[in-house]
Amino acid sequence: MARLPETFLLGDCRSAFLNEFSRIIRGDEVVLDVGASTGRFSLVMVKKLSTGKVICLDQSEEILQRFEQKAEKEGLKDRIQILRGEASSSGLENESVDLVVSNNVFHQFQTHP
Numbered sequence: 835m836a837r838l839p840e841t842f843l844l845g846d847c848r849s850a851f852l853n854e855f856s857r858i859i860r861g862d863e864v865v866l867d868v869g870a871s872t873g874r875f876s877l878v879m880v881k882k883l884s885t886g887k888v889i890c891l892d893q894s895e896e897i898l899q900r901f902e903q904k905a906e907k908e909g910l911k912d913r914i915q916i917l918r919g920e921a922s923s924s925g926l927e928n929e930s931v932d933l934v935v936s937n938n939v940f941h942q943f944q945t946h947p
Contacts, residue, residue, distance in 0.1 A: 851937070852878055862886045863932035868921045873901040873914075875937055880913050889915045889931065891924055 852875075861884035867876045870890035880888045892898050898916050905911045917924060921936075 847937075848875070848878075851875065851935075852882070855879060855935075856882055859883065859886075859933070864889065864930065866891060866924075866926070866931040866934045868934060868936035870901065870916075871897055873904055875935065876901070876914065877905065877908060877910060879935070880910050883913070886932075887913045887915060889917060889926070891917045891919060891921060893918065893920060 859882065861882075863883060863886040865879055865883070865886065865888045867879070867888055867890050870876050870888075870892045871894075873890065876888045876890045880886075890898070890901060892901075895918055898918055902911065902914075902916055905914045917926075919925065
């Protein structure tokens, strides 16, 4: 079974997402990006936050290492917190984030009987 690229199905959803994100933020939020992957959304979001930060959660150590290198290269590493793990067990305290976002991660969630 082949997986179609999301742009084939949805078009470029990134610009619509970022427009809405920009509309609702104050700039000091803590944002949790579930399934952050290589930071496609995280890096842009953190640039739109004046004093806030983005917590980037993903299961893949390798992908998070590449993402961390990107953040450092762009001078954003101090405003990004990288967490490896599952969304259901992130270790974050209740109410420690202001906004949660995710993109194309449903395939990573396990169903529990």
